[in-house]
Amino acid sequence: MASERRQVPLLPPDSRVGIIAGSGSLPVNVAQSLALAGHHPFIVIIEGEADRLSDLQAHQHVVLPLEAAAVAFDRMRKEGVTHAVLAGGIRRRPQLRKLRPTLRLITALPKVAWELTLGDDGLLRAVMRHIESTGIKLVGAQEIVPDLLAREGVMTRAAPEKADRRDIDAALQAALAIGRLDIGQAAIAVGGRVVALEGVEGTDGLLERMVALRSHGRLAGKGGGVLAKCTKPGQDLRADLPGIGVQTIRDAKRAGLRGIAVEANRAFVLDYADTIAAADDYGLFVVGVDVHA
Structure with a gap:
């Protein structure tokens, strides 16, 4: 049957997943699947990008502007996040002059400025490298919701x-x-x-x-x-x-x-x-x- 759900892979028992939530239903679907599997997600709601806010806010969350992404990674580590998922669309690029600095970001600022000039794929790869440099393992949303x-x-x-x-x-x-x-x-x-x-x-x-x-x-x-x-x-x-x-x-x-x-x-x-x-x-x-x- 088309509506049958596939089994959601189990994460390690002590893991916690952070969701960086953009627009659309994917962040909600990922959060719901995690909750059903017994994992309580921590959601970074990107201000002005994420929608279906009431569904996202049903879980532990923080609302941050796109320019505070570096701050978000620090917050995720404090919340015990071990794995992160990028889910949902982002319509705009962060503005360099509005970036909220962290020590890690300040040391990497010249590189970040260059990465903002890359195409969408190049920028995404740069973001993913930065996430993993914090010690958080990045996983694809399809690993959480393969049934979708x-x-x-x-x-x-x-x-x-x-x-x-x-x-x-x-x-x-x-x-x-x-x-x-x-x-x-x-x-x-x-x-x-x-x-x-x-x-x-x-x-x-x-x-x-x-x-x-x-x-x-x-x-x-x-x-x-x-x-x-x-x-x-x-x-x-x-x-x-x-x-x-x-x-x-x-x-x-x-x-x-x-x-x-x-x-x-x-x-x-x-x-x-x-x-x-x-x-x-x-x-x-x-x-x-x-x-x-």
């Missing part, structure tokens, strides 16, 4: 047809291409042709743009199409895995798409049961694809 990873194959009642498969292949190849350039993780294809690529606006913005593109001369009167999302080639899988949720399904329906393809075992289907149910209600397909097959 996309299964390979069709997860919905509706299934892609032959024309949809052409759109899936085209959109995935485009998503891989922009991933190599560290631009985004998603693309849309209609009629076997790529029509839109994800940029800094994220998947929500991409789908909103697709709504407007429906009236474009080359697309006017054409229905269908597929959104595809996959990891960037060479991406560190401990952070920023692609994901879809209920809102993605709603936006895809509004954009006139027939379905969504995600990378199997490397993309999240957040709030899994609700997301698949929403797709079924709208008659959309959701399929997990082995991108490297």
Whole structure:
């Protein structure tokens, strides 16, 4: 059954997980899974980024601005955090002039200033190195909530047809291409042709743009199409895995798409049961694809 949960791997008995929480449902899903497994998470809620605040605040937490990340790591160590998870989206970059200094950060300031100029992947790798330099082990969210990873194959009642498969292949190849350039993780294809690529606006913005593109001369009167999302080639899988949720399904329906393809075992289907149910209600397909097959 699509709604069956997989077993959550057990952490060492004396471990405690800190969640650095950005936007979306992933931080909530991770926190809930940890609590159910008997681990009580400590959550660093990134001010102005994290949403679903009431769900996050049900656990021990602190609210800090993005520029206080270094302070957050010190606070996590004081709370006995042994493992950390980066979960959820961050829409902006920290501003150097607003960084809250710690002794560790002051000594690394020239390097930090340079890292802020890197692309998204480069900056993430720098953040992950800094976390582990504090003695906290970084783990991927998928290690905590493997039940939310996309299964390979069709997860919905509706299934892609032959024309949809052409759109899936085209959109995935485009998503891989922009991933190599560290631009985004998603693309849309209609009629076997790529029509839109994800940029800094994220998947929500991409789908909103697709709504407007429906009236474009080359697309006017054409229905269908597929959104595809996959990891960037060479991406560190401990952070920023692609994901879809209920809102993605709603936006895809509004954009006139027939379905969504995600990378199997490397993309999240957040709030899994609700997301698949929403797709079924709208008659959309959701399929997990082995991108490297």
